[in-house]
């Protein structure tokens with residue numbers, strides 16, 4: 001068996017793999033609720049791979065396979081890496097997986113004014129501040145990551161007002177950082193709800209003064225997803241375990257911005273044979289390649305069967 005056919009087999013047994021992820025209790029709850037409103041939110045910076053298909057199929061189960069409850073959001077804020085060709089292909093791949101949705105797809109790139117408004121709101125409350133430090137200046141402030149999290153520094157007082165004025169005159173744009181200490185003081189102790197009904201204490205403090213406004217694309221991942229999930233009335237956020245940490249930040253932002261908190265379902269990730277998480281970076285085979293491979297395989301098999309008869 002070559003590598004492609006092994007991967008193809010894995011793809012075809014995806015639904016079986018989903019079984020243990022969606023426990024019997026959860027399945028009952030999905031049926032009782034007639035599905036939760038959820039979304040699949042890929043970034044169109046490459047073709048979808050099996051890990052994406054797995055995530056999308058889990059979301060589809062959470063929505064009880066109801067196209068009214070399943071949303072497709074295109075997280076295309078990073079315009080230097082996103083492309084319409086990937087959007088077209090991912091829509092075709094999702095349809096191939098028999099996943100459907102009725103609402104129009106939501107494009108983050110069309111929501112910049114909403115992100116700016118939220119930033120202005122936080123700025124007016126003195127919860128974010130501009131940081132004019134260059135990348136190399138910033139390295140002095142960074143501490144080594146703890147448990148994979150690099151704590152962002154408080155750089156509020158790092159430059160004198162004269163230096164800031166000079167940088168402004170040169171047209172240098174700042175990033176906007178959340179004043180984490182102030183933010184935590186404002187909301188107090190907060191927690192988010194897991195799909196199994198447990199409430200988990202959020203500890204956003206370990207991330208430090210995270211960036212919410214970026215020089216190039218207005219909003220950071222954290223701010224945009226929180227605003228978009230609220231705007232789309234998402235009831236359950238389904239996403240990979242690798243994003244579990246971010247939920248503490250999202251919970252904080254929901255509290256600061258007075259937004260409803262959805263329920264969270266962090267599903268396991270699919271790992272490649274090399275033990276790495278499937279990703280574009282690790283050159284995991286794309287669904288479209290596998291689809292083409294399957295078609296070729298079917299053609300060969302059909303020809304063979306015709307010849308055999």
Ligand code: GLU
Nearest residue numbers: 041042043075225238239
């Ligand atoms: N767009 C994000 C990604 O592709 C997922 C967003 C989310 O689920 O919060 O990883």
